[in-house]
Amino acid sequence: MAELLEKISAVDRISNIFVANQTMVGEGLPAWVNQARTPALQAFQKMGIPSFRTENYKYSDLTRLFENENFRRSFKPDLFDVDLAEVFSCDVPEFDTHLILVANGWYDEKSTNSELFPKGVIIKSLRKAMLENADLVEAYYGKLAKSNEDPLTAINTIFAQDGVFIYIPDNVQISKPLQIINILRSEDDLFVTQRNMIIAGKNSQAKIMLCDHTLTSQQFINSNITEVKIGEDAVVDIYSIQNQHNKTASFSGIYVSQDKGSTLSTNAMTLHGGIIRNNLKISLDGEHASANISGLALSDKNQHVDNYTSIEHLKPNCVSNQLYKNILDDSSTGAFTGRIHVSPYATKTAAYQRNNNVLLTDAAKMNTKPQLVIDNDDVKCSHGATVGRINDEALFYLQARGINEKEARLMLMFAFAHEVLAEVKIDKLRDVIDQLVNKRLRGEVSRCHSCALDCIR
Amino acid sequence: MLVIKDLYAKVEGKDILKGINLTVNAGEVHAIMGPNGSGKSTLANVLAGHTNFEVTHGTATFNGKDIFEMSADVRAKEGLFLSFQYPVEIPGVSMVNFLKTAVNEHRKYRNQKELSAGDFLKLMREKKEMVQIDSQLTNRSVNEGFSGGEKKKNEIFQMAMLEPTLAILDETDSGLDIDALRIVSNGVNMLKNKNNATILVTHYQRLLDYIVPDFVHVLYEGRIVKSAGKELAIELEEKGYDWIKKEVEA
Known part of the structure; x- marks a missing residue:
């Protein structure tokens, strides 16, 4: 008999979880949100769990992860006995931010002091916004992050209940x-779904930081999708710092549409985390829009970090610039896929991409794949990818000046990383990240020093 | 100061040095000359501790200590300095950070207090003036985008910062125009005193017009085949190396 009870497939199990909890998932949300779940479920069933065979997931096979998980879902906000804002009081001198706390995917009203937010700006739980600002949210919800294009987006849309607006x-x-x-x-062990939306109006400006942390040592799967609309001439910076423990699988997707003359800068800093996949898709939907995309991943042990970017040049005179770097130690693995599509109408496009990687051991592995699809002649495009080791001659040079090998190695790694850090435009944040990276490379526990908790263990 | 006895060394399985004997005392300047491929740069790199070179036989002591027992950074901190023939560019490592680390590593080794930022910058200004290095260069990454001449000047500048007791200058003159050569030589001469020593590794006699050696050695096929005073360099300039080769082979 036992043989007949064949293990149910991950797709079926996830589908069943949704069907069994559909009422709870959809409770209190408008019909248009809940209606998006069914096509998402169908898309997910069609595409399946991302594996080597899935387009765009060649280097990240998630079959085993999903087959083995039977994690709790947080269909209702978990109640915490502590004030998270207090726990997380950020006391880096002169690094002052508007703090928004999200716990297990749920916007934490209790810990977020909305009275301090700038006037005229709406910052609230996405759930609330779906009800109170339906016109704004509905205009972009599921339009930028399309369920039928990506299985992880589909999973997110099936279960989305809350996040930040x-x-x-x-x-x-x-x-x-x-x-x-x-x-x-x-x-x-917990499976967390979070959905965010950012809308930047015409000629507006904002800098947004996303910090991912784990506070307990359980296993987590974290699906986090953010849809971003950037209006004409707006300037938006999005910085993310991923610092979750290595039993965490983190799937983030940032889907952006940029209007005419707008500027986006992103920087993805990966310090810790078990399996990480970051999708970043940018549509340059208006002329003279520009996107500066950068990322740095420092990995060791068995970490896997996969950055996937897709830049759609749809209008003339747009610029995109990408710089991604990885430093891989132990038997960690990494991947970078950079897709650039220049449409026939996007004349005078300038699109640049660079991916440089350093392997510190023979066991570490990096896959890098530029993917340029250029459908017109009037463009400037370049791409370059390197996978190398620490330069022995540079190492000897530093040693020959009295710097010991360990320190010399660190200097060279830090120098390699620094080019990406230089892209961070908030001075204080850059200093903080500089220190985090320095500590991370030294193998010291690299948590934000403001945080009283040890998120690594 | 430096005593090399019967030194043999290999690179990639190939024997390059085949029994070098050399003694360098404080206050002396030695020139090591020789045709291409004779082992001049190998000798410089073996002494500095490059791991590509394997010492197979012989000894070398520096102030009485076995240098092959020391890693490259310890040799540097003991006072040995190699001016590289081809200084490597290190993007992202700033000159200031690099030199500050190097100077303070030296100080720590000698149980001296690390220099404060202010004192370090003061020292750097002094030395820059002394060796006439363009002050813009120290605002950049180590050797990045430097011209050939600038790289060699930068080597001498580092030498001035670290004040070694034994400086080995590996083909410091190659690729230098006459002005740069003069500046580099002035720097070396200024740093010279009765307590330190210099080994000039060079292919040409030209450098020796500016830095006058006490001894000239000819290296050929991994051995020092001739040693004499500075007049030997002039003879080599006039007659080339062929007569030496003939003498050796005879």
Whole structure:
């Protein structure tokens, strides 16, 4: 008999979880949100769990992860006995941010002091916004992150219940960064779904930080999708710091549409985390829009970090610039896929891409794949990818000046990393990240020093 | 100061040095000359501790200590300095950070207090003036985008910062125009005193017009085949190396 009870497939199990909990998942949400779940479920069933065979997931086979998980889902906010804002009081001198706390995917009203937010700006739970600002949310919900294009987006849309909503009206410039802290904290293994939306009006400006942390040592799967609409001439920076423990699988997707003359800068800093896949898709939907995309991943042990970017040049005179770097130690693995598509209408496009990697051991492995699809002649495009080791001659040079091997290696790694850090435009944040990277390379516990908790273990 | 006895060394399985004997005392300047491929750069690199070179036989002591027992950074901190023939570019490592680390590593080794940022910058200004290095260069990454001449000047500048007791200058003159050569030589001469020593590794006699050696050695096929005073360099300039080769082979 036992043989007949064949293991149910991950797709079926996830589908069953949704069907069994559909009422709870959809409770209190408008019909258009819940209606998006069914096509998402169908798309997911069609595409399946991302594996080597899935387009765009060649280097990240998630079959085993999903087959083996039977984690709790947080269909309702978990109640915490602590004030997370207190736990997370950020006391880096002169690094002042508007703090937004999200716990296990749920916007934490209790810990987020909304009275301090700048006037005219809407920052609230996405759930609330779906009800109170339906016109804004509905206009973009599921339109930028399309369920039928990506299985992880589909899973997110099937289960999405809450997250952060940020709306910056036209001509409003916020100077203080908005810092979204995503906390995973659970007594049992947990699957977390979070959905965010950011709308930046015409000529608005904002800097947004996404910080991912784990506060307990349980296993987590974290699906986090953010849809971002950037209006005409708006300037938006999105910085993310991934610092979750190595039993965490983190799937993030940032889907952006940029209007005419807008500028986006992103920087993805991966310090810790078990399996990480970051999808970043940017549509340059208006002329003279520009996107500066960068990322740095420092990995060791058995970490896997996969950055996938897709830049759609749809209008003339747009610029995109990508710089991604990995430093891989032990038997960690990494991947970078950079897709650039230049449409026939996007004349005078300038699209640049660079991916440089350093392997510190023979066991570490990096896959890098540029993917350029250029459908017109009037473009400037370049791409370059390197996978190398620490330069022995440079190492000897430093040693020959009295610097010991360990320190010399660190200097060279830090120098390699620094080019990406230089892309961070908030001075204080850059200093903080500089220190985090330095500590991470030294193998010291690299948590934000403001945080009283040891998120690594 | 430096005593090399019957030194043999290999690179990639190939014997390059085949029994070098050399003694260098404080206050002396030695020139090591020789045709291409004779082992001049190998000798310089073996002494500095490059791991590509394997010592197979012989000894070398520096102030009485076995240098082959020391890693490259310890040799440097003991006072040995190699001016590289081809200084490597290190993007992302700033000159200031690099030199500050190096100087303070030396100080720590000698149980001296690390220099404060202010004192370090003061020292750097002094030395820059002394060796006439363009002050813009120290605002950049180590050797990045430097011209050939600038790289060699930078080597001498580092030498001035670290004040070694034994400086080995590996083909410091190659690729230098006459002005740069003069500046580099002035720097070396200024740093010279009765307590330190210099080994000039060079292919040409030209450098020796500016830095006058006490001894000239000819290296050929991994051995020092001739040693004499500075007049030997002039003879080599006039007659080339062929007569030496003939003498050796005879």
